[in-house]
Amino acid sequence: MKIITLNLNGIRSASRKGLFPWISRAGADAVCVQELKAQEGDLDGIMRAPGRMRGYFHHAEKKGYSGVGLYCRREPDRVAAGLGNREADSEGRYLRADFGRLSVVSVYLPSGSAGPHRQAAKFRFLDHFFPHLKKLAAEGREVVLCGDWNIAHREIDLRNWRTNQKNSGFLPEERQWLTRVFDELGWVDVYRRLHPQATGAAYTWWSNRGQAYAKNVGWRIDYHVATPKLAATARRAAIYKSRRFSDHAPLTIEYDFKI
Numbered sequence: 408m409k410i411i412t413l414n415l416n417g418i419r420s421a422s423r424k425g426l427f428p429w430i431s432r433a434g435a436d437a438v439c440v441q442e443l444k445a446q447e448g449d450l451d452g453i454m455r456a457p458g459r460m461r462g463y464f465h466h467a468e469k470k471g472y473s474g475v476g477l478y479c480r481r482e483p484d485r486v487a488a489g490l491g492n493r494e495a496d497s498e499g500r501y502l503r504a505d506f507g508r509l510s511v512v513s514v515y516l517p518s519g520s521a522g523p524h525r526q527a528a529k530f531r532f533l534d535h536f537f538p539h540l541k542k543l544a545a546e547g548r549e550v551v552l553c554g555d556w557n558i559a560h561r562e563i564d565l566r567n568w569r570t571n572q573k574n575s576g577f578l579p580e581e582r583q584w585l586t587r588v589f590d591e592l593g594w595v596d597v598y599r600r601l602h603p604q605a606t607g608a609a610y611t612w613w614s615n616r617g618q619a620y621a622k623n624v625g626w627r628i629d630y631h632v633a634t635p636k637l638a639a640t641a642r643r644a645a646i647y648k649s650r651r652f653s654d655h656a657p658l659t660i661e662y663d664f665k666i
Contacts, residue, residue: 408662409435410511412553412629414612414655417444418454418476426652431458435659436480436666437504439513439553443467443474465489467499474499475513475554481506481666492535494528505548506666509637514554519575526575529557533584541592549637549664551597555612555655556630560585560596563606564627576628588632595638597631597660602644611646612655620651631660640664 411433415421418440430438438460446466455462460478465488467473477486483504489496503512516536519526543550558581562568571577588594602609610625619625633641640663647657 408437408664408666409433409659410437410439410551410553410631410662411435411657411659412439412441412513412555412631413657414441414515414555414629414653415444416442416653416655418474419445419449421652422451422454424652425650427453427457429650429652430460430478433659435460435478437511438478439511440476440478441474441513441515441555443476443499444471445474446470463502463504465499465502468497472498473515475502475515477502477504477511477513479504479506479511490535490539492532495532495535500532508548509664509666510543510548510550511666512550512552512554514552514556516555516557518557519578529575530580533581537584537588537592540588540594544592544594544634549634551631551633551637552594553631553658555628556585556632557628558582558585559626559628560599563604564609566607566610566624566626576626593635594632595635597633597638597641598627598644598658600638601641601660608646610656611658615654620654629655629658631658637662637664 462478463486464476485505487503490501500515517529517532519529559565559577607623609627611629613620613625643661645659
């Protein structure tokens with residue numbers, strides 16, 4: 408089973424950059440995308456169904472903002488959008504597809520970088536999301552949550568960690584929250600399981616300012632977070648950098664698990 412996650416920073420922009428022919432050739436079973444920045448009526452045929460895959464979407468109410476999607480090679484048994492939280496669901500941040508005993512989730516956590524009001528919204532999301540993750544882990548299913556979590560967990564997860572300790576995405580409270588997700592709830596950071604010491608090669612996002620991408624001044628904020636049994640089947644991880652579809656790079660992980 409091969410699953411890809413990518414923050415698009417706009418589905419229409421990513422499409423113009425050649426994303427969908429690449430998805431058609433990638434051979435993935437599921438592709439989780441975030442930050443659609445589009446409504447249902449903005450999507451053309453290839454955006455809805457690239458190659459032999461079919462897309463499912465949870466759009467934000469605000470135009471040109473947020474939104475998540477899932478492209479699936481096999482038709483899911485069930486698709487469910489939202490967390491049951493009005494603020495989060497109006498921003499289109501959570502989409503789940505069930506396949507037998509497996510659930511694949513495309514998730515997009517808020518960024519707090521726009522200012523204190525958005526950081527407060529991010530903390531509200533984390534407060535609601537933690538008990539949801541606890542409940543999800545107790546379902547007894549195999550689950551992988553793929554997406555942009557907007558948190559770099561450890562110092563090795565970003566180039567300039569010393570100067571970012573007071574910035575959203577690397578705040579001590581955010582990092583501690585993610586530690587609790589792993590240590591207290593038992594979820595597994597799948598990429599880190601495969602590559603426990605990777606630094607620069609692990610980055611998935613680069614600022615558009617300066618020459619961050621050229622100098623690899625990046626952050627690792629895109630994750631596969633899985634139940635322990637599923638995470639144990641992960642065999643290979645790759646971050647695709649040959650072409651740029653977004654300010655993020657696609658993260659692909661292959662599992663010894665049949666979807």
